[in-house]
Amino acid sequence: MSFTFRLDGAGFPMAGLASGTYIGLFPLAKSQLESWVAGMENPEPFGQTWYDELLAVNPRADLGRAGDEPWRCFVTGMRVDEARAFARSCGAGYRLPTVEEWRALDRAGERIRQALAAWRWMEDRPSAWAVSLLEQGLYPLTWEGVLEVAVGGDRRLRGIGRPWTGLHPNLWRHDDDREIFPGEERFNYIGMRLAWDPPERQPGSFQ
Amino acid sequence: MSDSGFREMTRPARFHLKWRISALRPRVWVALEVPASEKVWAGHIRFLNDLLTTSPGRIERLYILGACGHHQVATARCVDRQQAGWWQAHRDRIATLHPILQTGEGEEDVLLLVIAGRQPVDAGDWRSGRWRPRIALVCDTALDNPVFERLGRDVARVSQWLDAPLAGAWIEAAHMMPLAWKLDSPGEAAMVNGRLQLRNCRDHIELSLDALAAEPPLLHLRFGRTGERAVAACSDGPVLKPDWQRLNDSERGLLAALENGRPHPCPHCGGDHPAPLLRCGLQWIEPRFAPGGCVIVRGSDFFLLGRSDYRAWPLTSREIIAADGRLWHFQAGWKPGRIIEEPLERGDIRVFHFPS
Numbered sequence: 384m385s386f387t388f389r390l391d392g393a394g395f396p397m398a399g400l401a402s403g404t405y406i407g408l409f410p411l412a413k414s415q416l417e418s419w420v421a422g423m424e425n426p427e428p429f430g431q432t433w434y435d436e437l438l439a440v441n442p443r444a445d446l447g448r449a450g451d452e453p454w455r456c457f458v459t460g461m462r463v464d465e466a467r468a469f470a471r472s473c474g475a476g477y478r479l480p481t482v483e484e485w486r487a488l489d490r491a492g493e494r495i496r497q498a499l500a501a502w503r504w505m506e507d508r509p510s511a512w513a514v515s516l517l518e519q520g521l522y523p524l525t526w527e528g529v530l531e532v533a534v535g536g537d538r539r540l541r542g543i544g545r546p547w548t549g550l551h552p553n554l555w556r557h558d559d560d561r562e563i564f565p566g567e568e569r570f571n572y573i574g575m576r577l578a579w580d581p582p583e584r585q586p587g588s589f590q
Numbered sequence: 591m592s593d594s595g596f597r598e599m600t601r602p603a604r605f606h607l608k609w610r611i612s613a614l615r616p617r618v619w620v621a622l623e624v625p626a627s628e629k630v631w632a633g634h635i636r637f638l639n640d641l642l643t644t645s646p647g648r649i650e651r652l653y654i655l656g657a658c659g660h661h662q663v664a665t666a667r668c669v670d671r672q673q674a675g676w677w678q679a680h681r682d683r684i685a686t687l688h689p690i691l692q693t694g695e696g697e698e699d700v701l702l703l704v705i706a707g708r709q710p711v712d713a714g715d716w717r718s719g720r721w722r723p724r725i726a727l728v729c730d731t732a733l734d735n736p737v738f739e740r741l742g743r744d745v746a747r748v749s750q751w752l753d754a755p756l757a758g759a760w761i762e763a764a765h766m767m768p769l770a771w772k773l774d775s776p777g778e779a780a781m782v783n784g785r786l787q788l789r790n791c792r793d794h795i796e797l798s799l800d801a802l803a804a805e806p807p808l809l810h811l812r813f814g815r816t817g818e819r820a821v822a823a824c825s826d827g828p829v830l831k832p833d834w835q836r837l838n839d840s841e842r843g844l845l846a847a848l849e850n851g852r853p854h855p856c857p858h859c860g861g862d863h864p865a866p867l868l869r870c871g872l873q874w875i876e877p878r879f880a881p882g883g884c885v886i887v888r889g890s891d892f893f894l895l896g897r898s899d900y901r902a903w904p905l906t907s908r909e910i911i912a913a914d915g916r917l918w919h920f921q922a923g924w925k926p927g928r929i930i931e932e933p934l935e936r937g938d939i940r941v942f943h944f945p946s
Contacts (some may be wrong), residue, residue: 421684432682
């Protein structure tokens with residue numbers, strides 16, 4: 384099976400799944416969020432005050448300087464409702480992935496690595512941050528990364544993925560989904576990933 | 591390393607470049623933070639207006655930190671007219687430099703003044719690279735480890751930073767050897783320590799350069815007494831791939847004889863030529879090029895620069911740069927001269943300049 388790739392509006396790569404949906408190669412990176420917000424006419428509620436709260440639980444790494452704390456490259460600390468709202472505010476077709484889509488990405492891990500080698504992604508002008516993450520091999524981060532907010536079979540939000548133990552000590556199975564509660568607290572190990580449906584798969588499409 | 595590998599990795603390209611810089615004062619962009627606090631915002635606007643009054647006409651573009659697109663602000667009145675709209679649209683926007691600096695890619699003679707109450711969140715992404723010395727932060731807050739120079743809200747100091755005089759201008763690149771240059775503006779150009787140094791330039795620079803180099807040569811402008819800021823100006827021009835060719839045995843023998851000052855049998859006329867009588871030799875090597883050009887020899891490769899009036903630095907018509915980085919003179923045979931500081935490439939390379 385061959386993979387197709389595209390860059391999202393922030394210049395970060397997404398892998399095409401068999402269903403036609405694309406899913407981010409990384410959990411949402413901080414630079415990715417910043418680029419998305421920069422392009423939003425009215426970024427509320429994703430302002431600096433909100434972002435400072437996120438950075439307080441997981442400070443931001445500088446480009447190419449994450450060292451042995453790779454999680455500092457990625458957004459964590461979002462509440463589940465914020466994760467859903469952020470995905471929607473990225474524009475038409477963007478949403479949180481489903482648990483099944485996340486698992487499809489996880490199963491495709493090695494094949495994606497091989498397909499990426501053949502993808503001439505530099506021609507599409509990816510973000511410097513995306514290039515840096517790809518070069519460090521920090522994708523797809525399904526085996527170890529952050530606990531990602533995803534949509535379960537019952538349409539309720541679930542958590543999936545195994546957080547880096549440096550972020551949150553755990554012995555979780557990486558592909559188990561678990562209950563995730565909406566609340567006020569910001570957890571430094573909860574992040575998200577973007578999914579995108581091409582126009583023909585978006586609700587309201589006549590195709 | 592194989593010979594072909596060596597050739598791929600060390601091959602210099604030839605650049606024809608032109609620079610035309612009309613004003614030797616860099617352009618100024620301002621990036622304004624739109625914070626959550628109205629009081630802090632009012633302070634930013636007050637400072638911006640003071641700056642516009644003190645340095646009229648200096649600010650070319652105004653950006654909002656973390657937003658795409660820019661505004662024109664000629665006077666304090668422009669700011670007063672628009673500031674309520676900016677506040678409304680961008681209040682508490684995440685303060686990033688990325689959208690601005692991405693727009694400014696290739697804009698080499700721009701200074702960016704960031705008016706903010708904090709360091710932009712992505713400041714650390716730009717701590718190295720060309721932007722680093724060209725960004726200053728106007729900020730009251732003491733920062734633990736500011737990535738950019740912090741000027742504070744002293745309008746006089748900021749104006750001084752923006753209007754620092756040109757303190758130096760030069761062109762440089764790795765392994766650069768200028769072949770010819772022409773300065774069409776007031777000033778002088780001379781090779782010093784491997785750089786083409788420009789002196790006494792006034793309000794503009796107009797310069798063309800033909801050079802061999804391992805990377806595109808850049809014009810660097812340094813402003814201010816401290817030399818903290820270096821602005822590199824890009825230019826366009828064709829890059830020619832040198833047409834490296836292998837020397838055959840007879841050619842190699844010929845050049846070796848020349849280098850050692852031995853007479854050589856001329857393949858053109860058949861007679862013995864004493865070095866450096868090369869006309870026949872050169873015609874035999876490559877008949878397309880008449881004598882008077884340069885031949886750069888590297889190991890068993892050679893590259894003909896062709897007929898020209900090149901001032902091949904630092905060669906005269908009777909010099910070569912040899913592999914040891916030494917300048918050799920022809921005076922009844924090749925004599926070693928001074929060691930030159932920046933040969934085209936240390937290693938297996940020789941540059942011949944043939945008498946015309």
